[in-house]
Amino acid sequence: MTQPAKITEIAPGCFNLRAPFTILAGIVDIGTHMSFIKLSSGKFVLLSTVQLDAQAKKxxxxxxxxxxxxxxxxxxxxxxxxxxEQFYELYPNAPFYGTPRHIRKYKEIPWAGSVTDPAVLTRWAPELALELTQGGEFDDPQPESTNHFAGVVAIHLPSKTMVVDDCFRVSKNPGIIERGIFGRRDMEVSFHWSLYNDALYKTPSAVQTFHDWVLHLTKTYDFDNLSTAHGGILIGGAKAELVLGLEKARVALKKMAVARGGDLVY
Known part of the structure; x- marks a missing residue:
């Protein structure tokens, strides 16, 4: 019996591969993803990597x-x-670009550059826009066990698709806790829980910086789809849902900004 394809096309030129990722000693599978952005040249820019089984490798x-x-x-x-490491063994001739933590952690990979370099972030423009999360630590987030918020947000303009790992989340079939406590709807866009703890700098201006950066994304880029690592994939209406998610978070963000000696101006 033929298995369904693991790599799916979200929109023309933007492909996504979902893979298992477990936490709590392997009890809970929150899933993860990698994406394949097809450029007009016919080549691909790959966003992140996942463990590949035999079918995914093929x-x-x-x-x-x-x-x-x-x-x-x-x-x-x-x-x-x-x-x-697994992906580098499979494709050692591909150029790899990492976050500073990748580059420190895996010295055996001959990294072609860091994503903190503006030349790397703009290398594939205007087809692919790459933005770093603003308002929090990206180089060395602490504590490492929980502060996984900051990352690279990628927007593939031809397919109108945003790809993000942890800072944004699409609620796919939310359970009782998500629905009852947080009022989540199916396919609602929200923010990783660490936003309200360690994700942002504890400075007066950090909350405003993050808020304004999210608004910048919605005003600068024309996107309609959103793929998140540990949530779902939203096809259609993603920008409107991100705006709604920010509006829903504003009361809590303002309270946090004031507690840190600042404010949040909408």
């Missing part, structure tokens, strides 16, 4: 013609690191 191999079409592999979240 699909990646077929999509990229054995790696020939891989123009870049980009580490998009400092803590999404576990699959880079």
């Amino acid at each position: 699909e990646v191999h077929d999509l990229t013609k054995g790696g020939e079409l891989i123009e870049a592999v980009i580490g998009t979240n400092p803590f999404h690191t576990l699959a880079f």
Whole structure:
């Protein structure tokens, strides 16, 4: 019996691969993802990596013609690191770009550059826009066990698709706790829980910086779809949902800003 494809096309030129990722000693599978952005040249920019089983290896191999079409592999979240060694073994000739933590952690990979370099962030413009989360620590987030918020947000303009790991989340089939306590709807866009704890700098201006950056994304880029690592994929209406998510968070964000000696001006 033929298994369903693991790599799916979210929108023309934007492909996504979902993979298991467990927490709490393997009890809870929160899932994760990697994405394949097809450029007008026919080559691919890969966003993050996941552990590949036999079927996924074959699909990646077929999509990229054995790696020939891989123009870049980009580490998009400092803590999404576990699959880079495996992927480098499979495709050692591909250029790898990492976050500072990737580069410190895996010295055996000959990194082509850091995503903190503006030249890397703009390398594939105007087709692919890359933005760093603003308002929090990106180089060395602490505490490492919980502060996984900051990362690279990618917007593939031709397909109108935003790809993000941890800072934004799409609630897919929310359970009783999400629905009852947080009032989540199916396919609602919200923010990672660490936003209200360690994610942002504890300075008077950090909350405003983050808030304004989210608004900047919605005003600058034309996107309609959103793929998140540990949530779902929203096809259609993603920008409007992100705006609603920010509006829903504003009361809590303002309270946090005031507690840190600042304010939040909408």
